[in-house]
Amino acid sequence: MTVAARPLSPLEPGAAPLQAKAKAADAPPVLKFEKVGFAYDGRTIMRDVSFAVGPGELVALLGPSGCGKTTILNMVAGFLRPTDGVAVVDGREIVGPGPDRGVVFQAAALFDWMTVAENIAFSLRCAGARKSERRAVAEEMAALVGLTGFEDAYPYQLSGGMRQRVGLARVLAAKPKVMLMDEPFSALDVQTRESLQEEVLRIRDRTGCTILFVTHAIDEAAFLGDRIFLLNDLKSGAYDTFDVDLPTPRALPENRLHPSFLRLRETIYRRMRH
Numbered sequence: 643m644t645v646a647a648r649p650l651s652p653l654e655p656g657a658a659p660l661q662a663k664a665k666a667a668d669a670p671p672v673l674k675f676e677k678v679g680f681a682y683d684g685r686t687i688m689r690d691v692s693f694a695v696g697p698g699e700l701v702a703l704l705g706p707s708g709c710g711k712t713t714i715l716n717m718v719a720g721f722l723r724p725t726d727g728v729a730v731v732d733g734r735e736i737v738g739p740g741p742d743r744g745v746v747f748q749a750a751a752l753f754d755w756m757t758v759a760e761n762i763a764f765s766l767r768c769a770g771a772r773k774s775e776r777r778a779v780a781e782e783m784a785a786l787v788g789l790t791g792f793e794d795a796y797p798y799q800l801s802g803g804m805r806q807r808v809g810l811a812r813v814l815a816a817k818p819k820v821m822l823m824d825e826p827f828s829a830l831d832v833q834t835r836e837s838l839q840e841e842v843l844r845i846r847d848r849t850g851c852t853i854l855f856v857t858h859a860i861d862e863a864a865f866l867g868d869r870i871f872l873l874n875d876l877k878s879g880a881y882d883t884f885d886v887d888l889p890t891p892r893a894l895p896e897n898r899l900h901p902s903f904l905r906l907r908e909t910i911y912r913r914m915r916h
């Protein structure tokens with residue numbers, strides 16, 4: 643195996659560890675890649691990639707454009723099958739999409755003719771749930787993402803950030819065990835993005851969801867991640883692993899100004915440049 647995971651020692655010995663991290667360390671992994679390789683039309687883009695992600699853990703996938711972040715997400719989602727090796731969720735090989743995994747994309751593709759509540763409860767409607775149940779779940783999820791009062795609005799009446807909240811709530815309504823987030827906030831302004839980042843951590847703590855979060859931004863990875871995988875060279879199966887130790891609960895702007903955060907950001911930046 644050629645995977646070169648390079649765990650960093652905790653940056654701040656006094657920092658309170660996340661509850662999720664302790665749980666993740668004891669429990670069997672929710673997600674596992676075992677020597678996974680992938681090729682598009684015979685062109686290999688990754689080889690021998692192995693990792694494990696524990697329950698409730700948030701792992702940020704960081705790396706240059708084209709390194710294979712979305713491909714990893716697509717294999718976990720079951721949209722793509724590994725060319726080599728095995729991808730596992732909850733102890734079972736991933737052979738296709740399933741309700742245990744939900745994907746939040748860069749732009750929430752909402753149904754414009756449906757209200758917020760109908761959009762959120764769409765998966766329940768497909769599963770044959772009654773109207774009253776759909777409404778109850780939609781209200782619960784709207785509250786979880788800070789959209790209470792907007793259940794009967796239509797997508798055209800919402801801002802970009804609110805639309806993304808609906809997309810998030812729609813995925814959460816299916817109660818997935820794993821959430822896959824592919825640069826979900828990159829198209830949003832800084833303030834909206836930061837408030838949604840805090841929302842993601844709150845949702846993770848409330849639901850216990852395991853999250854793989856793809857981003858180009860070091861700051862976003864360092865604020866959100868329990869661990870960061872820096873995917874520099876997946877063709878040789880090599881990537882760096884960084885443990886993030888920040889005081890909890892994480893909050894902005896305190897965490898962004900914390901010495902641990904600044905040190906980690908610099909370490910990753912230098913490593914990326916290298």
Ligand SMILES: Nc1ncnc2c1ncn2[C@@H]1O[C@H](COP(=O)(O)OP(=O)(O)OP(=O)(O)O)[C@@H](O)[C@H]1O
Nearest residue numbers: 682683687705706707708709710711712713714858
């Ligand atoms: N459908 C496809 N057919 C052929 N090659 C593809 C396809 N999708 C992605 N690739 C190639 O595979 C490699 C990895 O792509 P991927 O989208 O996973 O990278 P990424 O790290 O998510 O990139 P970005 O940050 O730009 O979104 C790239 O070289 C890309 O050109």
